[in-house]
Amino acid sequence: MSFDALQEKILAVKNPTVAGLDPKPEYVPEHIRKAAYAAHGETLAGAAEAIWQFNKGLIDALCDIVPSVKPQSAYYERLGWRGMEVMERTIRYAKEKGMYVIADIKRGDIGSTAEAYSDGWLGATQVGEQSCTVFDADCVTLNGYMGADSVNPFLNTCKEYGKSCFVLVKTSNPGSGELQNVSAGENDTVYGLMADLIEKWGVGTEGKYGYTMAGAVAGATHPEELRQIRARMPHTFLLVPGYGAQGGTAEDVQYAFHQGGKGAIVNSSRGIICAWKKTGHNGEDYQEAARNAALSMRDDICRFITIE
């Protein structure tokens, strides 16, 4: 399975983008927040209800034109268990609407712990005789600093359940080079070595498009490095953050793709979910604004690549 399902959804809607569901409070239009606080008070429960309504509206507005959503765990954890319940509901709802769900959790831990994460996020948790699915995302993001034993438990679950993961290589944040770009190995960099490790870890899990179940995160904000990573990781599906608000352009992200617009997906969070802030309608039109922004992003990227 690997990334086949994601690639097919991308081909079906001819759109290689993922909408980041990062519901910071100020991203949620006021009418949604007001209604939620009126029902639940200015409480964690009220905030959780607000982001659920916001997410649901975004998914409804995007599900036929955007192949995937990527909820960022931090914005749910920050509301405690109530937020995590909304995370579960958001994943379930997006999948019901036919979207490929990437849970952006960036986990990484020793083997037995990685197994527990993997059960919860991708596989199933055994309780007595019962096997219970929990978050049940299609894909997660991981941090490979701890080495193969922190990633392999996820890959085992991916094989069993036909899922996939993206491991950090070169991130989009301004300080990413502080460790990642340090010289390492023989005329190489830390992120370059990480790229090789991920290619190696994935061997044997290739799907029909040639990509392994171990994808990689490579930021749009470093286009030259993105180009090198694409060349260096021929069997690796790339998740490309940093387009739009963080500064990456359509011209930059083209380097992430193989021929036919394959092998990569570009994320935008603020650019889509905050698009309503630029229309002057106080957010009543957030669904339409998100949809228009997603279509513009698709068209922008497709000036440089052809999806076929």
Added chain:
Amino acid sequence: MSFDALQEKILAVKNPTVAGLDPKPEYVPEHIRKAAYAAHGETLAGAAEAIWQFNKGLIDALCDIVPSVKPQSAYYERLGWRGMEVMERTIRYAKEKGMYVIADIKRGDIGSTAEAYSDGWLGATQVGEQSCTVFDADCVTLNGYMGADSVNPFLNTCKEYGKSCFVLVKTSNPGSGELQNVSAGENDTVYGLMADLIEKWGVGTEGKYGYTMAGAVAGATHPEELRQIRARMPHTFLLVPGYGAQGGTAEDVQYAFHQGGKGAIVNSSRGIICAWKKTGHNGEDYQEAARNAALSMRDDICRFITIE
């Protein structure tokens, strides 16, 4: 504040150890699981109730002799939001019992996302006019692969709320060297460079014992490297996993400490919470067994260091 509170708790009970609350299902004695499943069925709710009862019993048994507990988030996330609710309750209960709580979450993300994690785990989440504490741990573990902008938001929260964090340097798992021990910089290693970054990030947050709010994780399973890390990070409090079940010995962990047994805390999870498996009483005695194991661990480590 920094690690002052933790250091003082260690000095008060003369025990530089932390009990890892990693409640894998097979670690929970059968009588607890049976009672929880009888009340809630073999469901996620049943499993959550079982680990809550187990944790509560462990905290009751340990709180006057062990200064700290470290719940590992994966074992709670694997039960979804119900598990996270138990994580919140466990943190609150351990703090009420006077323990210093390290939430083992190993998070790391871009700045705005790191802020959201930091609000949820250490600080407070703003909802309208209200400021809501959520997980409210004393300390978290972090992964610094993404650089300073992934750690600084946590350090800002630490300063505001008097809390602290541990950033991964050299982890205890068998594959930790795959990236961490690669040669990097000038005659150095990836973990060595990470050690220097953490010392640098922490500057200006030193507490009364001289340690910054940015601690480091350095595994007991690599004693020579632990010794080097201790020398290289004079202002850094160390969290040392890998004692006991993972193979680290009391002789090995001594290198983590400064004079007077200061500046480090050694974790044991299985060695304490599964101690009941070695007594032949089916886990009815798990509290006594955990307490005895914790006392033995303390005495074992104190053969090599003096806490004063």
